[in-house]
Amino acid sequence: MRKIVLLFIFFLLLFPLKVFSYDDVVFIHDDSSLLKEDTFIYLEETSYFLKDNLDLEYYLFTVSNLNGISIEKYALQLFDEFNISNRSIIILYAKSEREIHVHVGSELSSVISNDTIQKHIDNFFIPFLKYGEYDQGLKNGYNSFYKLICNSYHLDIDNIVVYNSLDFKYKYKAIILLFIYWICTLFAYVFCSFFKNKFSTKKNNLTMSLIFLVSLFVNIYLFILVYSIEKKCLYVLLFLELLSILSALYIPVSNLKNNKKKKK
Secondary structure (H helix, E strand, O other): OHHHHHHHHHHHHHOOOOOOOHHHOOOEEEOOOOOOHHHHHHHHHHHHHHHHHHOOEEEEEEEOOOOOOOHHHHHHHHHHHOOOOOOEEEEEEEOOOOEEEEEEOHHHOOOOOHHHHHHHHHHHHHHHHOOOOHHHHHHHHHHHHHHHHHHHOOOOOOOOOOOOOOOHHHHOHHHHHHHHHHHHHHHHHHHHHHHHHOOOOHHHHHHHHHHHHHHHHHHHHHHHHHHHHOHHHHHHHHHHHHHHHHHHHOOOHHHHHHHHHHHO
């Protein structure tokens, strides 16, 4: 009997059995390479979290093209190919066709309706995807459903930031950014001009110093606001302010002397 047991152990060591585990499941399939590495890891870990706590499967697929079939049919093929359960949600994005589809299993239809799906696509995915911001758009849309699911099942999660296109600063993003550009460049030009000429009295100098400090804090706040709305626009703002500062500082010396003579 002892020899049989040892022989059995020997065969197990030589031919280890493949035991299925959740670690074998890959929830994020980024075939189009649209996601950053840290985003991919975050989404995969989040899907495992839902699987462990709610026994729910949350998939994200990105494909280069749909091979001539509808995105709805493609999603159903993925549903069958990966043997996905009815307690699941699938996000599919086709890069070439620029189409996105969300398929929800029958057991989650009471939590996520068709109207809710369309609302999330319009408000959380499209505002980023239409500008080619794939990583941010897919992560933002993924988080919107993740937050909805956790709230529906009263599952405690960390504070998840989801950008909604209906928020005032996103709905009127272009107007707000243009206004900030104008304010910041105007401040930069005016105050650089004033401090170059300098006021003669201490009172004026003190007043201008206080105004400068206030405007500096406002400027910093506007920089932060621009960064939260659109990171790339921060570089545009910095460039415009630099141009304003240079234009304010580059005042011909002859003009300054003429101004002094007129004052005398």
